[in-house]
Amino acid sequence: MKNRIELNVEARQTGKGNSRELRVNRQVPAVIYGAISPVNVTVSEKDVVKYNTRAYENALFNLKSGEKSANGIVVLVKKVDVHPVSRRPQHVDFYALDLKKAVRVNVEVRLEGKPVGLSEGGMLNVVNRQIEIEVLPTEIPEFFTADISNLAVGDALHASDVKITGSAKLISSGDTTIAVVSAQEEEVVAAPVAAAPAAAAAPAAGAKAAPAAAKPAAKK
Numbered sequence: 001m002k003n004r005i006e007l008n009v010e011a012r013q014t015g016k017g018n019s020r021e022l023r024v025n026r027q028v029p030a031v032i033y034g035a036i037s038p039v040n041v042t043v044s045e046k047d048v049v050k051y052n053t054r055a056y057e058n059a060l061f062n063l064k065s066g067e068k069s070a071n072g073i074v075v076l077v078k079k080v081d082v083h084p085v086s087r088r089p090q091h092v093d094f095y096a097l098d099l100k101k102a103v104r105v106n107v108e109v110r111l112e113g114k115p116v117g118l119s120e121g122g123m124l125n126v127v128n129r130q131i132e133i134e135v136l137p138t139e140i141p142e143f144f145t146a147d148i149s150n151l152a153v154g155d156a157l158h159a160s161d162v163k164i165t166g167s168a169k170l171i172s173s174g175d176t177t178i179a180v181v182s183a184q185e186e187e188v189v190a191a192p193v194a195a196a197p198a199a200a201a202a203p204a205a206g207a208k209a210a211p212a213a214a215k216p217a218a219k220k
Contacts, residue, residue: 113149
């Protein structure tokens, strides 16, 4: 079973003024929605910063709160809004889960091996690093792995090639390209431009010009 992280939240009043005051006090306004009716809560900015990283992507949080409608709810972090300048968190969306119903999440695909195409002069291009799946909340994988060592120049790894286990079901199109080994473009060297023919040399200073052709004698 996927481990859950305990997270403290408290009920809050709505409104711009209240939200502004919360942020001044290092609290972040949040909302819980999904399997329950929406509940407005607040969460510590310190906790949001700590868990808003790739290491905790798709983590399950078990909420602890004095607010009965929020206490004990298991959630995913759906969205974190941050300030465009300070990068401080401004708002959090929590998605309340029904542990018996599948949810859709994006999961990282980690590539393993060195493609044989690299020794053939090819270049590895990673197009997509995640695929979307539908899975029970308790079976959300941390990541998938895919072996790319057999990829030659022109070969590609697609979403349908990734081995998916358990209750998970692929939602991304099977044709979605994860990585491809492409041929490197050869540098085209332009042919040198032929030099224009040199103009006839002017006569040297003091040299006499060639005599003009004689005119034919007039008929008598």
